[in-house]
Amino acid sequence: MLKILVSGxxxxxxxxxxxxxxxxxxxxxxPFLFPGVRSVDTAARICIFxxxxxxxxxxxxxxxxxxxxxxxxxxxxAYGVALASTHMxxxxxxxxxxxxxGAGLAAxxxxxxxxxxxxxxxxxxAMITLAVASAVAVLVSQxxxxxxxxxxxxxxxxxxxxxxxxxxxxxxxxxxxxxxLLKYYLVFLSCFALFLFMLRxxxxxxxxxxxxxxxxxxxxxxxxxxxxxxxxxATCLSAAIAALAGALYAVxxxxxxPDTTLSMEIMIDILLMIVIxxxxxxxxxVIGATLFVLAQNYLQNVLSLxxxxxxxxxxxxxxxxxxxxxxxxxxxxxxSVYFFPTGIVGRLREK
Amino acid sequence: xxxxxxATPILKLExxxxxxxxxxxxxxxxxxxxxxxxxxxxxxxGVGKTTTLRTIIGHWRAHKGRVLFDGEDITKLPTPAIARxxxxxxxxxxxxFGDLTVEENMTLAAVSGPIDQARxxxxxxxxxxxxxxxxxxxxxxxxxxxxxxxIARAMIEERALYLIDEPTKGLAPAIITTxxxxxxxxxxxxxxxxxxxQNFAVAKALGDSASVMDDGRMSWSGQMRDLTQNADLQExxxxxxxxxx
Numbered sequence: 001m002l003k004i005l006v007s008g009x010x011x012x013x014x015x016x017x018x019x020x021x022x023x024x025x026x027x028x029x030x031p032f033l034f035p036g037v038r039s040v041d042t043a044a045r046i047c048i049f050x051x052x053x054x055x056x057x058x059x060x061x062x063x064x065x066x067x068x069x070x071x072x073x074x075x076x077x078a079y080g081v082a083l084a085s086t087h088m089x090x091x092x093x094x095x096x097x098x099x100x101x102g103a104g105l106a107a108x109x110x111x112x113x114x115x116x117x118x119x120x121x122x123x124x125x126a127m128i129t130l131a132v133a134s135a136v137a138v139l140v141s142q143x144x145x146x147x148x149x150x151x152x153x154x155x156x157x158x159x160x161x162x163x164x165x166x167x168x169x170x171x172x173x174x175x176x177x178x179x180x181l182l183k184y185y186l187v188f189l190s191c192f193a194l195f196l197f198m199l200r201x202x203x204x205x206x207x208x209x210x211x212x213x214x215x216x217x218x219x220x221x222x223x224x225x226x227x228x229x230x231x232x233x234a235t236c237l238s239a240a241i242a243a244l245a246g247a248l249y250a251v252x253x254x255x256x257x258p259d260t261t262l263s264m265e266i267m268i269d270i271l272l273m274i275v276i277x278x279x280x281x282x283x284x285x286v287i288g289a290t291l292f293v294l295a296q297n298y299l300q301n302v303l304s305l306x307x308x309x310x311x312x313x314x315x316x317x318x319x320x321x322x323x324x325x326x327x328x329x330x331x332x333x334x335x336s337v338y339f340f341p342t343g344i345v346g347r348l349r350e351k
Numbered sequence: 352x353x354x355x356x357x358a359t360p361i362l363k364l365e366x367x368x369x370x371x372x373x374x375x376x377x378x379x380x381x382x383x384x385x386x387x388x389x390x391x392x393x394x395x396x397g398v399g400k401t402t403t404l405r406t407i408i409g410h411w412r413a414h415k416g417r418v419l420f421d422g423e424d425i426t427k428l429p430t431p432a433i434a435r436x437x438x439x440x441x442x443x444x445x446x447x448f449g450d451l452t453v454e455e456n457m458t459l460a461a462v463s464g465p466i467d468q469a470r471x472x473x474x475x476x477x478x479x480x481x482x483x484x485x486x487x488x489x490x491x492x493x494x495x496x497x498x499x500x501x502i503a504r505a506m507i508e509e510r511a512l513y514l515i516d517e518p519t520k521g522l523a524p525a526i527i528t529t530x531x532x533x534x535x536x537x538x539x540x541x542x543x544x545x546x547x548x549q550n551f552a553v554a555k556a557l558g559d560s561a562s563v564m565d566d567g568r569m570s571w572s573g574q575m576r577d578l579t580q581n582a583d584l585q586e587x588x589x590x591x592x593x594x595x596x
Contacts, residue, residue, distance in 0.1 A: 226429070
């Protein structure tokens with residue numbers, strides 16, 4: 001049953017299996033296990049980034065295609081929901097229209113970029129995505145009448161997903177049974193379904209052809225596969241899923257802005273997450289996104305605690321100052337690349 | 352009608368010129384591959400044998416001349432269309448997909464649908480190692496096993512013509528014998544084969560006809576036995592390279 005659920009792609013390592021179970025239980029029960037605004041927000045971000053990073057893994061890890069426009073597709077989904085909710089008013093229909101429009105536009109744009117650049121050489125695709133992503137980010141900042149410019153857009157989501165909505169009296173296991181809880185499970189279940197869908201894709205004949213193309217594109221052509229068609233299809237699919245993740249992110253935050261969805265910093269974060277987790281494994285996205293988002297949110301607190309404990313020591317309190325969390329994040333990244341060159345999942349799967 | 356059909360070669364190259372960057376590799380290649388035969392493509396290193404095969408399959412584009420497969424001009428067709436028209440290609444570097452299992456490599460090679468089980472069983476009798484390592488990652492196979500997989504992948508679907516580039520290169524004698532037997536069985540099934548081979552003993556055992564290349568052109572074409580029986584001709588066409596075998 002479980003094997004069918006993961007499309008036959010089992011973790012193939014007991015430690016990895018244990019880690020994945022812990023993460024799944026942690027995310028599935030986050031509102032009950034870790035009640036509190038910040039922890040639930042972190043859990044939702046982890047869910048969304050797992051999908052975003054996994055969709056990038058589909059492109060880079062399985063298709064061997066380097067793109068710098070993944071945050072642009074993420075942003076299209078987020079802005080789709082924000083614009084639809086702003087102009088159509090709050091409601092599930094707005095969310096649906098915005099999500100479909102964002103994902104559709106992302107797929108269309110990916111198709112156009114892919115068709116023009118992947119036909120030549122994959123490296124041109126990387127360069128063109130960088131140019132288009134930068135252009136779109138500038139455009140979104142400039143079109144302030146439509147997109148809110150640098151300030152972004154705050155919008156209203158359906159009441160059923162807000163904290164004021166009570167779907168039952170009282171509490172469930174000590175947690176308020178309100179729309180916020182529903183919203184978390186909307187994000188969690190959508191992300192879970194999207195991740196399983198991507199596992200299905202990479203383990204399908206389509207996914208196998210993609211892997212074959214990544215390894216030896218000429219050989220795949222000589223067998224009879226049209227490499228460009230497969231690469232373009234993978235690009236469109238990856239872009240559409242990134243846009244769906246963006247739509248969920250917008251619903252979760254009730255806000256979109258260039259910094260939260262379109263920035264190059266997020267693109268770099270995605271790359272870091274995929275490298276830490278392990279490329280071409282899908283599960284690497286789960287491990288990478290979880291570790292990275294946790295570090296982003298809690299490393300400062302951990303450092304602060306550590307700093308307090310060594311306050312009488314020489315030099316250490318300075319090094320462990322909470323303000324230096326980015327430095328330690330960098331150190332952690334370097335160490336992870338050094339010790340796990342094939343990513344954590346790659347290392348755990350080594351025999 | 353059928354006599355005419357069987358008399359026409361399965362593959363014909365007419366005055367093919369191929370450039371790779373600024374290098375003029377093929378300079379007017381004329382080649383004819385008869386149906387149901389093993390045609391050896393011989394010659395010293397660097398004369399253009401691999402480029403000839405890669406031009407046929409469409410990896411390199413002929414900028415002059417024509418490639419006719421079964422009477423159809425395939426010179427400008429994209430590689431996947433050429434492959435699906437009925438050409439199986441085994442490259443010199445084997446080109447296996449190392450991250451995929453043997454099973455996945457074979458499944459991918461069956462482009463027109465599920466693997467024909469009868470043909471797969473035949474494949475297992477020719478290359479028993481593939482059955483043993485069916486679920487293993489192809490990247491973990493030995494060099495000989497990778498070569499077996501590379502040939503088996505081309506053979507898993509029936510093709511009218513197989514282009515095979517140096518299948519015995521760097522292999523142990525026992526595996527060379529297995530390779531030769533596989534090619535012989537393929538020929539016995541009625542397939543046509545264009546085989547690039549440096550091992551003259553293998554070429555002698557398998558070849559029906561032969562074409563010898565020199566400096567991007569065909570320097571000789573004829574029956575293999577005429578070449579094997581004439582040491583002077585071998586010396587003249589292929590120089591010392593043949594002595595090594």
